[in-house]
Amino acid sequence: SNNLMVGKRGLIMGLANDKSIAWGIAKALGEAGAELAFSYQGEALKKRVGPLAATLGADTLIECDVADETSIDTLFDTLKEKWGKLDFVVHAIGFSDKNELRGRYVDTSRDNFTMTMDISVYSFTAVCARASALMSDGGSLLTLTYYGAEQVMPHYNVMGVAKAALEASVKYIAEDLGKDGIRCNAISAGPIKTLAASGIGDFRYIMKWNELNSPLRRNVTQEEVGKAALYLLSDLGSGTTGETLHVDAGYHVVGMKAVDAPDI
Numbered sequence: 463s464n465n466l467m468v469g470k471r472g473l474i475m476g477l478a479n480d481k482s483i484a485w486g487i488a489k490a491l492g493e494a495g496a497e498l499a500f501s502y503q504g505e506a507l508k509k510r511v512g513p514l515a516a517t518l519g520a521d522t523l524i525e526c527d528v529a530d531e532t533s534i535d536t537l538f539d540t541l542k543e544k545w546g547k548l549d550f551v552v553h554a555i556g557f558s559d560k561n562e563l564r565g566r567y568v569d570t571s572r573d574n575f576t577m578t579m580d581i582s583v584y585s586f587t588a589v590c591a592r593a594s595a596l597m598s599d600g601g602s603l604l605t606l607t608y609y610g611a612e613q614v615m616p617h618y619n620v621m622g623v624a625k626a627a628l629e630a631s632v633k634y635i636a637e638d639l640g641k642d643g644i645r646c647n648a649i650s651a652g653p654i655k656t657l658a659a660s661g662i663g664d665f666r667y668i669m670k671w672n673e674l675n676s677p678l679r680r681n682v683t684q685e686e687v688g689k690a691a692l693y694l695l696s697d698l699g700s701g702t703t704g705e706t707l708h709v710d711a712g713y714h715v716v717g718m719k720a721v722d723a724p725d726i
């Protein structure tokens with residue numbers, strides 16, 4: 463434990479259960495002394511999020527569906543009333559029709575393309591605009607992305623296109639808000655077994671592939687993503703903005719893993 467986040471208040475968006483990447487991040491921040499608020503999607507998730515938040519001493523739970531502008535407004539109005547100012551936001555939200563997270567990207571429907579971009583990309587921009595208005599002493603904004611933004615990965619399809627747009631938006635937001643002392647970054651996490659990931663075709667095989675082919679020869683944990691988030695959200699990351707930080711056991715640097723090649 464450390465005191466890196468003592469005196470800092472922030473919002474965690476995207477906690478669904480104790481497997482969520484948001485949970486790994488929330489634990490690292492809570493243990494470092496941050497005061498946390500949580501937003502959750504729909505009443506059904508409140509039963510899950512409430513007890514988890516309570517273990518970190520947090521009791522501010524606010525419903526927010528990021529597909530709905532008034533819902534985002536209500537979230538930030540509530541935080542403004544409660545805290546007045548905000549130091550950080552974690553956006554750990556993504557969504558696409560799971561029928562299109564298999565098969566060919568080229569078959570993506572217009573409706574699902576639009577919906578995926580709206581929830582997985584635009585929502586971060588909408589959140590950053592509202593959050594930055596409360597960051598009177600500067601702040602740090604963080605979202606989650608995946609290697610499928612950079613290179614083609616099996617079944618990731620429209621979500622890869624959305625993550626590419628999300629990573630580009632991180633850079634534009636970093637430039638817009640940098641003069642106000644607000645930083646904006648992404649973590650590109652390696653595959654982790656979560657509710658959202660289970661919608662991706664052959665996800666178990668993708669995890670195995672990463673385990674066998676990454677430089678560290680293993681997968682990463684929610685806790686490791688949490689530690690990287692602590693760096694980006696605390697003063698440790700004060701010189702870093704517009705960045706996509708890979709927490710993927712090094713997978714993204716490998717072109718071809720060394721093997722005992724046969725004589726040819």
Ligand code: NAD
Binds near residue numbers: 484607
């Ligand atoms: P998860 O299922 O635990 O979290 C996804 C969250 O998105 C859920 O809490 C869900 O309620 C929320 N959400 C979806 N639609 C929403 C909406 N309209 N309004 C509000 N919330 C909404 O899964 P996760 O893997 O922890 O996902 C978190 C983030 O991490 C996502 O952006 C995901 O793409 C990214 N990511 C995941 C992996 C992985 O392998 N699990 C790897 C890299 C990046």
